[in-house]
Amino acid sequence: MANRRNRRIVLAPKLPNIQYVEESVLKYIVGQDEPVKQIIIAIYKSIMFKSLKSNILIVGHSGTGKTEAIKQILKRLDVPYTIEDATKYTQEGYKGADVEKMILHLYLNAKKNLEKAQNGVIVIDEIDKKAGKRTSGERDVSGTEVLNSLLKIIEGTKISISTDKEFDTSNVLIVFLGAFSGIDKIRDERLNVHQVGFSVPENSDAKQDSRILKQDLVKYGLPEEFVGRIGSIVEMNNLTKKDLALILRNSKLSIFRRYQKALKQRGILLSYDGALFERIAEKSLSLDTGARELSNTVNYIFEGIMYEVLSNPEKYQKSEQSAYKHCNLYLGIVDDNTQYEIS
Numbered sequence: 001m002a003n004r005r006n007r008r009i010v011l012a013p014k015l016p017n018i019q020y021v022e023e024s025v026l027k028y029i030v031g032q033d034e035p036v037k038q039i040i041i042a043i044y045k046s047i048m049f050k051s052l053k054s055n056i057l058i059v060g061h062s063g064t065g066k067t068e069a070i071k072q073i074l075k076r077l078d079v080p081y082t083i084e085d086a087t088k089y090t091q092e093g094y095k096g097a098d099v100e101k102m103i104l105h106l107y108l109n110a111k112k113n114l115e116k117a118q119n120g121v122i123v124i125d126e127i128d129k130k131a132g133k134r135t136s137g138e139r140d141v142s143g144t145e146v147l148n149s150l151l152k153i154i155e156g157t158k159i160s161i162s163t164d165k166e167f168d169t170s171n172v173l174i175v176f177l178g179a180f181s182g183i184d185k186i187r188d189e190r191l192n193v194h195q196v197g198f199s200v201p202e203n204s205d206a207k208q209d210s211r212i213l214k215q216d217l218v219k220y221g222l223p224e225e226f227v228g229r230i231g232s233i234v235e236m237n238n239l240t241k242k243d244l245a246l247i248l249r250n251s252k253l254s255i256f257r258r259y260q261k262a263l264k265q266r267g268i269l270l271s272y273d274g275a276l277f278e279r280i281a282e283k284s285l286s287l288d289t290g291a292r293e294l295s296n297t298v299n300y301i302f303e304g305i306m307y308e309v310l311s312n313p314e315k316y317q318k319s320e321q322s323a324y325k326h327c328n329l330y331l332g333i334v335d336d337n338t339q340y341e342i343s
């Protein structure tokens, strides 16, 4: 009896207040308020009520914060997890890691507490790279075959992790991440076909679902049995120029803020026109890699300043007596990193 009670406690760990987690994650992740909330709800629900456990798929363009958001959420929960890159895995017996390794990583991250590990989370990133039809005749050992080996874990199997221990995967929560580039087109086609093919009376219940649906994922090339095991699909927003500017200005991940802090430690205060953030955002957006390009653009901007500071360590050193120096960044610095002035 006592044993049973203990088990139940482990199965429903005490998670921090859900709103607290949401708010603190949103200090890092910008422009994704609704998706972040959906992800948190799906995770809490799965952990707190085993009967409602459903695996999660997060879809979103590159650099919209999929990996970062899930990291920020999970590190706030007292639940073991591992983040795995699907592209590193191949089918059992072939070159590359086989999926049982993921279980081992989870077990190790749980500091070998089997009970905790069995109730942990596996994040499988870049899952879209494993989608796609088999090429004729050849065995696709790295693609859909991997998805099939993953199915075993998802459906619940026992994996031996040491001579005397078996890992039961049935309670592990799986979160898949993927860009699924081109899926918007599949979704749009579905919506258009419907519009053209049938005349839907207004206010009809037959209104088409504009979210990404499981059928779209199947069409993209994910096996049906696999898609069937996904309970919640969360779509990240595309980041706009305004979002990128907000990341620079406010996010705790902002690389601009990191430079600002580092320079302050060397006795330099930055000044700049507020429009600088929009300029950086605009330049970074041109590559269609979401927020990823921000760090390149910002690193470029500060290159000359860093060189000057690093090559004159005595001059740039904050002491109690010395007043702060001021560094003004002109808007043109975005395209020409000599456009600054230290006084």
Ligand SMILES: Nc1ncnc2c1ncn2[C@@H]1O[C@H](COP(=O)(O)OP(=O)(O)O)[C@@H](O)[C@H]1O
Pocket (backbone or CB within 6 Å): 028, 029, 030, 031, 032, 060, 061, 062, 063, 064, 065, 066, 067, 068, 069, 239, 247, 251, 253, 290, 291, 292
């Ligand atoms: N919505 C966002 N808010 C703040 N920073 C972001 C956001 N999206 C991406 N970033 C920044 O870009 C980097 C790459 O994002 P990442 O989460 O790896 O993108 P994805 O996994 O969607 O391709 C992150 O480490 C973070 O610094």
Ligand SMILES: [Mg+2]
Pocket (backbone or CB within 6 Å): 066, 067, 068, 125, 177
């Ligand atoms: Mg990613």
